[in-house]
Amino acid sequence: MTSTGIGSVFDSAATEYAEVSPLLWDRIGEATVTAAQIQPGERVLDVCCGAGASAIPAAQATGPQGQVDAIDLAAELLAQGRRRAALEGLDNARFIQADATTWEPHEGHLYDVVQCVHGVFLLPDMDASASRLAGLLRSGGRLVITTWAEGAIEDLGRLFTEAVERVRDVQIGPPPSKQAVSRIDTEQKLVAWLTARGLTQVTVTRAPLRIPLDPMLSWRIALGSGFRGMLTGLDEFTVERVRTTFQHLRSERKMDELDATSLVGTGISE
Template identity: 40%
Template sequence: MTVISAVPTLPVGALFSQTRREFASWYSRLWGPLGALATGVSRPRVGERVLDACCGSGASALPAARAVGATGHVDAVDMAGALLDQGRAEADRQGLAHLRFHRGDVTAWRADAPYDLVQCCYGVFFFPDMEAGTRHLVDLLRPGGRIALSTWVGGGMDTMVRRAREAASAVRPLPAPPAARDPRTRVDSADGLAAWLRSLGLVDVAVHRVDYRVPLLGDDAWMFLLGAAPRRFVLGMDEQQLGRVRDRLQADMAAAGHSHLDASSLIAVGVRPR
């Protein structure tokens, strides 16, 4: 009989703070380029007020701040203090004094003036209630303001997450995933994401697909597991257990010919009606 032991849990901010070293190791190949692609679609303009929700270490907030210039303003909000520290250091290095990093729950964020643009890269599916949280972000926009969201394409990143879960569960059985529909499945196709954004009252919705794959070399897959949300599968494991998970993950991926991280994404923009 398989015995499922209690698995430690952490609030999402604390979890991502733990990822800081491995998260940073992936920044130049994954998070940085994806953040730049997102702002290429959201197109922050000189002088605009921007909210970057679930900002991490600033992958999309930094290019947004460069785009709006010193006459603009960017608030970047996240619950992972260690990632915010990385973002602040980079903003200081680039002289972006108009970019402010804040630790907090963006679903409760309040501002003293509406935003021209709200952007959220790979964050809405971490909200306790994805729809309510995203409606709150829309409410922070001025009439005619834009919201831009990045999500993963179905069959891409979720494959890597599934392999990470399977490798961890082979060492320490994990509880079955919740029976309720995963909110990610509502936003992992272009049609689904567009329909969902329209259901929130947004107009002029456009969805762009970005095919993005990164070769997995050496310990890359393991470093990704530790540097992103799948880290939750190995919380509380000792060094021996971690080594077994790493070996199992690498063996499973080699057997499946899984040589790339598929980070293909959907980047959507919608407008709050005037």
């Protein structure tokens, strides 16, 4: 999927994204900022920032003397982030529509922290993109990458994919991001991958998260995530058939809980 396509998917998911954020995205964002140990006065780049789940707590941590540049391709999510920052009185957070693969720091000022929560595996050429992001850090700065732990969110994605396949009578197969995620979904893999990006003193923090599911919440989470891309181009009648099929499968398989455990990897730039 192109960068424009990814932005469009998350723009269409904006409403549901906001609805599930307090239970899902915000909790992961807060865990990321805690692991990043952001200090007052630091300059932070938040890549694939969405509606600010990690950018908002980062702006709170760095305080009025610091700065958070939050970038994403999804205009609707960025608008949510700006509203959240305004409500929190955070003048130090800028939400900017920009491509992470071409972003340059303002006036060449490098960052103390570059963080990317559940977005690095969506970037074209994950290895090259992450290495480029590491290059935006000052010496001694931290690159912080949050990804799904092995097995996390897979059951939901598998059921959603099966529902779409049954309704459309097609074989979809796993998205390209699935292979990328599988390369960094354990502590050992993530340490090795960040080390290969030229980072030192790499540590990984596991952030357990399990969310009880009911029919409404499970559907909203599916629609408020990248899984929504599988519905692109479908009319309302077909989407409703997917929803009905998805809920039938969820009930049949007794999936009453979502494992949304994340891994937060942090490495130091030389």
